[in-house]
Amino acid sequence: MTVRKNQANLTAPEKKAFVDAVLEVKRLGVYDEFVLAHRTRFSIDMNTGVYVGHFGPSFLPWHRKFLIDFENELQKIDASVSIPYWDWTADNTVGSSLWAPDFLGGTGRPLDDQVMDGPFAHSAGKWTINVSVDSRAFLARQLAYRVPSLPPRSDVDAALAMPTYDSPPFRDGSAGFRSALEGSAGYMSMHNRVHTWVWGHMETSVSPNDPVFWLHHAFVDKLWADWHALHPTSAEYLPAGGTTDVIDLNDTMPPWPNTTPQDMLDHTPFYTYA
Amino acid sequence: MPRPTRRQALGAVIGVAASGALVGMAAASTETVAAEADSSGIAPGGTGAPGSFDEVFEGRRIQGTPAAARTDAHAHAGHAGHAGYRVLIDGRELPVMQHGKSGWSSTINHYERFATPLEAARTAVISLKGAVVVPFDPTA
Numbered sequence: 001m002t003v004r005k006n007q008a009n010l011t012a013p014e015k016k017a018f019v020d021a022v023l024e025v026k027r028l029g030v031y032d033e034f035v036l037a038h039r040t041r042f043s044i045d046m047n048t049g050v051y052v053g054h055f056g057p058s059f060l061p062w063h064r065k066f067l068i069d070f071e072n073e074l075q076k077i078d079a080s081v082s083i084p085y086w087d088w089t090a091d092n093t094v095g096s097s098l099w100a101p102d103f104l105g106g107t108g109r110p111l112d113d114q115v116m117d118g119p120f121a122h123s124a125g126k127w128t129i130n131v132s133v134d135s136r137a138f139l140a141r142q143l144a145y146r147v148p149s150l151p152p153r154s155d156v157d158a159a160l161a162m163p164t165y166d167s168p169p170f171r172d173g174s175a176g177f178r179s180a181l182e183g184s185a186g187y188m189s190m191h192n193r194v195h196t197w198v199w200g201h202m203e204t205s206v207s208p209n210d211p212v213f214w215l216h217h218a219f220v221d222k223l224w225a226d227w228h229a230l231h232p233t234s235a236e237y238l239p240a241g242g243t244t245d246v247i248d249l250n251d252t253m254p255p256w257p258n259t260t261p262q263d264m265l266d267h268t269p270f271y272t273y274a
Numbered sequence: 275m276p277r278p279t280r281r282q283a284l285g286a287v288i289g290v291a292a293s294g295a296l297v298g299m300a301a302a303s304t305e306t307v308a309a310e311a312d313s314s315g316i317a318p319g320g321t322g323a324p325g326s327f328d329e330v331f332e333g334r335r336i337q338g339t340p341a342a343a344r345t346d347a348h349a350h351a352g353h354a355g356h357a358g359y360r361v362l363i364d365g366r367e368l369p370v371m372q373h374g375k376s377g378w379s380s381t382i383n384h385y386e387r388f389a390t391p392l393e394a395a396r397t398a399v400i401s402l403k404g405a406v407v408v409p410f411d412p413t414a
């Protein structure tokens with residue numbers, strides 16, 4: 001049974017096992033397929049106006065499936081590995097152990113935002129950016145550069161208190177939990193703000209190039225589960241059906257041929273959170 | 275990860291074809307060219323529709339142009355996501371998108387919202403620190 005843990009509680013061997021599995025998935029070329037899928041989803045969404053991966057209600061089930069697929073790849077390398085989650089309301093400084101050389105490495109150098117330490121530094125030889133939207137071949141970060149702070153717990157609690165999952169027009173900025181959590185309801189807030197706070201690749205449509213992407217989205221996913229537990233009588237997902245150009249509860253979410261939001265409502269067959 | 279189906283990819287293919295004609299226009303000159311609209315990138319008249327711009331920002335030439343009207347085959351009425359605006363940085367396209375009233379974003383700054391494509395272009399320049407945008411197959 002897969003248990004996703006708070007990254008702050010991982011032992012040194014657990015951190016090493018996760019990093020080693022990520023590096024092996026990268027070496028096999030599989031990691032870049034995930035980066036490509038993310039870039040493609042963004043691109044198709046922006047060109048069709050049907051927001052599947054982001055900016056719409058399926059943001060949460062789409063990323064839940066995306067993480068399940070990635071976690072499966074990690075577990076082909078090491079069955080003991082799961083995706084840790086990063087509670088950015090608690091571990092909210094550049095000095096967090098998350099950014100230490102034995103885990104994800106630290107912030108980038110000022111010259112070009114290049115990450116210079118840890119297993120994902122380009123100079124370590126195992127992390128070249130292959131799928132991108134710009135010419136940077138190295139992982140780029142500049143923590144707390146664009147926005148000085150990560151979202152406070154009070155923002156998370158305010159989102160969790162909302163009784164409605166999402167509401168018309170089911171877009172960027174529509175009222176409800178999904179939009180509040182995604183961060184499109186305010187200026188650089190919540191999930192979006194975390195991407196921007198990390199900067200570099202996390203700010204781009206190829207954000208999975210930074211392994212912190214998975215830890216960030218595991219926490220976002222946990223918050224969806226937490227929200228449901230707080231509102232057991234609320235619809236876990238909306239819209240239920242009949243909505244043009246929006247992924248309804250039983251619509252398939254591309255690129256998967258037969259995965260619907262309904263299929264993603266219960267995460268417990270796949271993993272639990274500790 | 276499964277690849278997108280042909281049908282899902284179709285809209286993106288058409289979007290790229292519509293932009294192709296603009297890609298070559300930047301190479302002519304590297305000097306600052308007067309913007310066709312005011313420097314905010316918003317067309318006069320207060321409609322909120324962004325006008326053109328063409329300037330050098332932190333050493334990079336950035337240009338923005340409302341794209342020509344789309345073909346009927348691509349005209350999904352009511353979609354805010356493909357407003358048909360093209361941005362170039364040193365002659366290479368920076369894909370941008372409009373999120374209804376909440377503003378614009380780009381592939382380089384995908385999690386922010388900007389009031390205008392000009393602001394999106396300038397922020398991309400700041401983000402890139404000398405790196406260049408690289409075209410990609412949006413359906414790959």
Ligand SMILES: [Cu+2]
Pocket residue numbers: 038053054063
């Ligand atoms: Cu995403």
Ligand SMILES: [Cu+2]
Pocket residue numbers: 191195217
């Ligand atoms: Cu994200």
